Amino acid sequence: MDAPRTGGDLITETLTALGARVAFGIPGQHALGLFDALRRSDLEFVSARVENNAAFAADGHARRTGRVTPLLVSTGPGALLTLASLQESRASSAPVLVISGQVPRAGLGGARRGFLHELPEQSANFAGVTKSVFTVRHPSQIPSALAGAWRTAAAAPAGPVLVEIPQDVLLEPTDVPPVADVDGSPALLEPRAELVAEAARLLDGARRPVVLAGGGVSRAGGHGALLELAEALQAPVATTFGAKDAFPWEHPLSLRSWLEDRHTTDYLAGADVLLVVGSGLGELSSNYHTLVPKGRVVQVEADLGKLEANVPALGVHGDAALTLAALAGRVTPRPADPAVAAEVARVRAAVAARLDAQDLSAEREVLAAVRAALPDDAPSFWDMTVLAYWAWSAWEPRRGRMFSAQGAGGLGYGLPAALGAAAAGAGRVLAVSGDGGAMYSIAELATARQHDLDVTWLVVDDGGYGILREYMRDAFGEAAHTELARPDFPALAAAFGVPSTLTSPGRLREDLAAALAAPGPHVVVLPMVLGLFAPTHT
Structure with missing residues (x-):
């Protein structure tokens, strides 16, 4: 029975x-x-x-x-x-x-x-x-x-x-029939028509419109509508760290994601109409609240509590993709303007020049090696670590999205989140952690092995909480309680039955690419202390 x-x-x-x-x-x-x-x-x-x-x-x-x-x-x-x-x-x-x-x-x-x-x-x-x-x-x-x-x-x-x-x-036993007829489809969050009309009027009247696209654009699938609107308005587009895939990286209108750079912040602030879509203009998106727009702001946001929470704006409560599509259908297209593309190029060049003036070649080479090793369509999941702070600004997303724990900023996100993505059958997935964050989730190597998930985990071992070390040195002249005793990561991986590679900056690209090409989990350990670029919000 x-x-x-x-x-x-x-x-x-x-x-x-x-x-x-x-x-x-x-x-x-x-x-x-x-x-x-x-x-x-x-x-x-x-x-x-x-x-x-x-x-x-x-x-x-x-x-x-x-x-x-x-x-x-x-x-x-x-x-x-x-x-x-x-x-x-x-x-x-x-x-x-x-x-x-x-x-x-x-x-x-x-x-x-x-x-x-x-x-x-x-x-x-x-x-x-x-x-x-x-x-x-x-x-x-x-x-x-x-x-x-x-x-x-x-x-x-x-x-x-x-x-x-x-x-x-x-x-409890139940005689409720087997469940088949349920619907979890959410209602669409359409923007109000009069708000779309007013936003389109402001954008059409702008001499120098600029767009800041947030994570809501990526989540809503608003990539095509954003591109259509930006090209129609000839509006440069910067993306937040959670929306790096929202706009083509190499597009002439792309300001990319250097939001912690004063050149980008000042350019956004100088727009006569700044369209903020899918972002609440929180700390990271506003360069720690130093972005002070000089012109009008139009803010499109699905979270009602974030509308005008940080700057006065024409608040449009709506789904980012639906609102972008509505705006793209209402604004008056402008001819391509080489002067706008030249402005964008100057901002990007100024950002690059500021980086070039700092002794950061090793850090930039490490990030470039990771980018070169990872297939273009592979997603990556980043813990709160120094290399992730670099990636927020400098990582070129290509076809694979970059995900990180920047929302709440807790440690231990990278490996378990990557395992979750790999369980979707998404192909190869990269996780990136520091040694401090790695210890939060080291037990999940057993999960990776048990389920044979295709995750390569890059652990940058700098002997401590690298970000906190940087912050304390900047604030107090020296760091306290940021240094950590840590395990032999390759030996620990072996104990879980997970293969590992101990690499170096010179071998990182080759070693990481080889690990990513192999089935199942793999740990790559890079012993290295990375520096952080100088902040420009203070």
């Missing part, structure tokens, strides 16, 4: 009907009914070693695919360990659907029944991190709750959502 279907089966059936193919997470006592149901489903499950890394993996999968990605965890400690990673997903608009176990229903609502992992209000801990939280109390609520959560996670601005389900609900 077949075992009865349970609340856990309703979860896996609903996720499959919504389009999920891969889920990430770690089992736990109060979620075992869900993990038992996974045995009877077609979902592929990638088991991490620490919950925060499982959440980073779900984030990487969501960013790489653009699809809502399930994260399955247990109660209390397991759920809470995801919070720092979900802060990154919220800041970077990654649609992660967290399904957490809960204590039995009798322990909900603040009752203190003494269950293992019990919290007074588990969902309250997620309220400031996720877009929404929902507690299921009966199996029949599961399909609609998950469909609503999926829709919320996917809706612009995308982000994480929590659904918590008590242990007894997961285990």
Whole structure:
């Protein structure tokens, strides 16, 4: 006799009907009914070693695919360990659907029944991190709750959502028919017509319009509409660090991504109309709030709370791609202007000259070696490390997107996020970490090996927290507590059954290319202290 279907089966059936193919997470006592149901489903499950890394993996999968990605965890400690990673997903608009176990229903609502992992209000801990939280109390609520959560996670601005389900609900037999008819499609965030008309009027009247394209453009797929609009307006385009693929790197109108350079900041500030699309003009996008526009600002943003949060603007609440397409259809095209392309070339030359005046050839050569080794269409995932700070500004994205933990700035993102992307079958994936960040996620080498994921992990070993070392020396003259004892990374990789290569700056391109060409996981270790370019925001 077949075992009865349970609340856990309703979860896996609903996720499959919504389009999920891969889920990430770690089992736990109060979620075992869900993990038992996974045995009877077609979902592929990638088991991490620490919950925060499982959440980073779900984030990487969501960013790489653009699809809502399930994260399955247990109660209390397991759920809470995801919070720092979900802060990154919220800041970077990654649609992660967290399904957490809960204590039995009798322990909900603040009752203190003494269950293992019990919290007074588990969902309250997620309220400031996720877009929404929902507690299921009966199996029949599961399909609609998950469909609503999926829709919320996917809706612009995308982000994480929590659904918590008590242990007894997961285990409870159900006569709800197998789930097939659910729809998680989000409503389109169309801009209001009168705002589009006013924005187009301002742009048409501008002598010197300039565009700053943020991560919302990339996430929304607004690349074509941005190119069409920029060429119609003859408007130079700078991209934020999260939108490096949004505009062609070599285009004559491309200012690229040197947002921490005064030449770029001043050029953006000098526009008589600055169109900011898909960016809230936060610290990194505004050169630490030193970007002070002299003309009008038109800000297109899906996150209502970010409209005019940092500068006065004509705020257009809307999806970046839809709004760009609407604007491109309304503005009056201008003839190609060689003078505009010459202005862009002068800004790019000034940025290059400032770098040339610093003793940074070794750092630039290392980044160039990584770029040359990585196939053009391969994605890369970067931890918060010195080389990533270089890549934010200088990395040429080509056809493979660059992803990083710049949203919340937590350590340990690179490897688990790359594993999540590789689980999507995206081909070869690169992860980049420093030795400090690597220790946050070193356990996930076991995940890489268990699932035989095609991830090459470059660890730049500088013996400490390199960014903090730089910051402290700049601020206080010397660094304190930034130096780290660290393992023999190649030996540690071998202990996990993962091949490794100890490289040098001169061999980096060749060694990294060879690792990327081999199937399965591989670790490449570069012992080197990298310097950072001089800041221009102070």
